[in-house]
Amino acid sequence: DAGVIQSPRHEVTEMGQEVTLRCKPISGHDYLFWYRQTMMRGLELLIYFNNNVPIDDSGMPEDRFSAKMPNASFSTLKIQPSEPRDSAVYFCASSTSPETQYFGPGTRLLVL
Amino acid sequence: AQKVTQAQTEISVVEKEDVTLDCVYETRDTTYYLFWYKQPPSGELVFLIRRNSFDEQNEISGRYSWNFQKSTSSFNFTITASQVVDSAVYFCALSDPTGSQGNLIFGKGTKLSVKP
Numbered sequence: 001d002a003g004v005i006q007s008p009r010h011e012v013t014e015m016g017q018e019v020t021l022r023c024k025p026i027s028g029h030d031y032l033f034w035y036r037q038t039m040m041r042g043l044e045l046l047i048y049f050n051n052n053v054p055i056d057d058s059g060m061p062e063d064r065f066s067a068k069m070p071n072a073s074f075s076t077l078k079i080q081p082s083e084p085r086d087s088a089v090y091f092c093a094s095s096t097s098p099e100t101q102y103f104g105p106g107t108r109l110l111v112l
Numbered sequence: 113a114q115k116v117t118q119a120q121t122e123i124s125v126v127e128k129e130d131v132t133l134d135c136v137y138e139t140r141d142t143t144y145y146l147f148w149y150k151q152p153p154s155g156e157l158v159f160l161i162r163r164n165s166f167d168e169q170n171e172i173s174g175r176y177s178w179n180f181q182k183s184t185s186s187f188n189f190t191i192t193a194s195q196v197v198d199s200a201v202y203f204c205a206l207s208d209p210t211g212s213q214g215n216l217i218f219g220k221g222t223k224l225s226v227k228p
Contacts, residue, residue, distance in 0.1 A: 042218055042219075042220050042221065043203065043216075043218040045215050045216065048215070056215065089155065091157060093157075100145075100147070100159060100162050101159070101216060102159055103149070103156060103157035103158075103159070104156070105154075105155065105156045106155050106156060106157075108155070
């Protein structure tokens with residue numbers, strides 16, 4: 001079975017630009033999570049969905065960040081406008097139960 | 113509040129040595145899960161194990177073993193006869209039952225370097 005798929009794997013953009021990260025969860029998984037990893041803060045949960053519905057977005061840093069899950073096989077995380085401090089690795093994870101999460105390969109974002 | 117502490121920031125061993133990665137957690141809840149994930153240099157996060165708070169039996173999987181002790185709130189991970197391919201950052205994590213939906217609280221990670 002294919003694992004969690006994320007695209008792009010690498011993204012370099014300039015400050016002020018819109019960035020869209022994409023995630024395809026494992027088929028049959030009804031939980032989807034977005035995490036951010038930085039050296040300073042480690043791994044942080046940004047938001048998660050259950051059955052396509054956002055359950056907890058308390059980790060979203062500010063209004064510049066938004067996430068959607070229009071269907072069971074696709075989610076996006078958007079940053080508009082992007083800032084250099086948004087540079088990080090963004091992970092998507094999915095699961096059938098809320099406990100055991102399987103992570104995608106991550107998107108390495110660099111905002112110049 | 114829930115918290116996971118991995119006091120060892122970096123560990124370096126020589127191949128074939130045994131190595132133990134420490135994990136100490138804090139939670140007020142009686143029901144929770146503990147996890148270990150591996151992040152190799154390629155960057156992905158690989159799930160290794162999940163342990164239920166009611167199951168204190170140690171687990172062994174090949175060269176990997178886990179020791180869960182509720183009395184000391186620890187969930188340590190031992191690699192026996194380490195290999196160069198074990199070089200990675202290892203994260204311990206705790207599920208956040210207050211969120212009741214599996215918010216994982218990660219430790220800062222331990223970087224393991226296995227030298228040939």
